[in-house]
Amino acid sequence: MCGSISKRVVSTAATILAFTPAQALACPVCALVGSGDNTWAYKAMSVMLIMLPLVMIGGAVFWLSRMATLADAELPSPERRKRT
Amino acid sequence: MTVLARREIVPSSLLGMLIFVGTEVMFFAGLVSAFTISRAGAARADWVLPGGQLLPVAATAVNTVALAASGALVWHAGRQYRARASGAAQTLLAATILGALFVVLQGREWVGLFRHGVTLWSKGLGAFFYVIVGAHAVHAAAALVAMSVAWWRLRAGRLSPGFLLGVQTFWYFVVLIWPVIYVRVYF
Numbered sequence: 001m002c003g004s005i006s007k008r009v010v011s012t013a014a015t016i017l018a019f020t021p022a023q024a025l026a027c028p029v030c031a032l033v034g035s036g037d038n039t040w041a042y043k044a045m046s047v048m049l050i051m052l053p054l055v056m057i058g059g060a061v062f063w064l065s066r067m068a069t070l071a072d073a074e075l076p077s078p079e080r081r082k083r084t
Numbered sequence: 085m086t087v088l089a090r091r092e093i094v095p096s097s098l099l100g101m102l103i104f105v106g107t108e109v110m111f112f113a114g115l116v117s118a119f120t121i122s123r124a125g126a127a128r129a130d131w132v133l134p135g136g137q138l139l140p141v142a143a144t145a146v147n148t149v150a151l152a153a154s155g156a157l158v159w160h161a162g163r164q165y166r167a168r169a170s171g172a173a174q175t176l177l178a179a180t181i182l183g184a185l186f187v188v189l190q191g192r193e194w195v196g197l198f199r200h201g202v203t204l205w206s207k208g209l210g211a212f213f214y215v216i217v218g219a220h221a222v223h224a225a226a227a228l229v230a231m232s233v234a235w236w237r238l239r240a241g242r243l244s245p246g247f248l249l250g251v252q253t254f255w256y257f258v259v260l261i262w263p264v265i266y267v268r269v270y271f
Binding site for chain 2: 049
């Protein structure tokens with residue numbers, strides 16, 4: 001029973017793979033990649049889209065931790081000792 | 085039993101708006117990315133508007149000045165509000181009017197282009213122009229509604245500092261993302 005199921009899974013996966021294109025296009029405009037200029041733009045925009053959220057999240061974490069430090073510094077000393 | 089006291093180090097409205105603005109930045113980054121790659125891959129002769137129309141670069145520069153002035157006024161209104169709440173009403177109203185002027189003038193340019201056959205279904209530049217600039221206009225209109233609500237509440241003496249901070253943050257996003265769109269799309 002188990003063997004027949006795994007055979008079906010393998011044969012289904014093999015059928016799907018047989019029809020898989022050699023290159024999967026992740027976005028509609030990737031189809032345009034071909035000319036030199038376009039490839040450069042594609043790579044530059046990929047870097048921008050990877051870095052932008054990291055920079056934004058990193059900036060927000062840094063800013064929040066700085067605000068927390070400043071808020072701690074404003075606490076009266078016994079309160080601060082209790083928190084630390 | 086230990087009771088942990090919670091302190092608000094950043095207003096919740098500001099934090100919520102910052103998260104929203106972060107997602108919107110990624111939305112516009114996606115649009116600008118698609119525009120840049122498409123433009124780089126298109127032949128120069130194909131990257132034009134129908135009928136040889138040109139994008140209104142000079143008129144939009146004037147609109148950009150109005151938008152930047154509106155951003156500066158919103159910043160000034162925030163300072164006035166912290167000093168004396170009622171003092172910010174006129175500045176906030178002036179900022180809203182300037183922002184509305186930007187949207188109206190942009191709309192007028194759109195109508196002009198539309199009459200010359202540039203539509204959302206135009207190939208390449210025309211379609212991208214309406215999608216990117218239109219998405220910005222929708223954000224600007226939503227922010228203007230929020231600013232009007234803030235002004236109304238301020239006049240009624242019911243404006244909370246958190247609401248104003250959220251509105252300010254949204255408007256700064258609308259103002260600061262525009263130069264990126266203007267330089268990328270119009271030139």
